[in-house]
Amino acid sequence: MKLARFTLADVPYITHLQPEGWLPISPYYQFYSTTDFCYPIKCLDENKIVGLGTAILHEDTGWLAHIIVDSALRNRGIGTLITRSLMDRLSPFVNTMSLLATPLGEPVYHKLGFEKETVYSFFRDGKTNGTDNKIIQSFHPKYKDDLLRLDKMVSGENRTKLLELHLINASIALEGNDLTGFFMPTLGEGLVVATTKIAGELLLNLKHISSNIATVPIENKAAVEFLVANGFVEFRKAIRMWYGKKLTWHADKLYGRIGGNLG
Secondary structure (H helix, E strand, O other), rough: OOOEEOOHHHHOOOOHHOOOOOOOHHHHHHHHHOOEEEEEEEEEEEEEEEEEEEEEEEEEEEEEEEEEHHHHHOOHHHHHHHHEEEEEEHHOOEEEEEEEEEEOOOHHHHHHOEEEEEEEEEEEEOOOOOOOOEEEEEEEEEHHHHHHHHHHHHHHOEEEEEOOOHHHEEEEEEOOEEEEEEEEEOOOOEEEEOOHHHHHHHHHHHHOOOOEEEEEOOOOOOHHHHHHHOEEEEEEEEEEEEEEEEOOOHHHHHHOOOOOOOO
């Protein structure tokens, strides 16, 4: 087994690693391999890709993402090898590393020093009808700094490089003169961040006109209640874990995650 940098040319050769129940991994690895704040790697066995993983850097914090091992080769240390390599890659630059773990992956990450932080609940099969209101508006560049400040306050991370790629398609919540939330439909599963319940619920209403999948931290009781009231049913959970310096962030203000790669 050996590790090497994953490149765009590798994308066609990873479909056999697609985990059941996950969104297609190829678009993610296409993004990782063409983005300067991501570092994807592959594990090779006789020139066949048998494992994958990515490190994502946000200034002084980082994420480990899409760590996948060929199902026929599990329990052979490949996941640990990939994870340690990604941790080594991030360690000189970050104070905190985070990841979302499946039940299968949690013991591996725990042995490497990651600790459980919270639980994300997954919902599906609901739907909203939308509502006319004056609070939700299309993004305007004059609100860029306010939006980035809000995201940093809620996430505890400087995700400017990532968010700037999706600002043009965002919707924002304005209560008076204050930006109290935003929705980025093109970022992962559709990032929704809000500092007030009314903004969070209105943005969720907008999001779930066309999306019947939702994932939120269990601390966000307002989001959970809204989803259940609109017919969503919980079908699984995942564990958010951290390593290094514990991050200060606000799970109760995250109304819709980006994905398993970024929380």
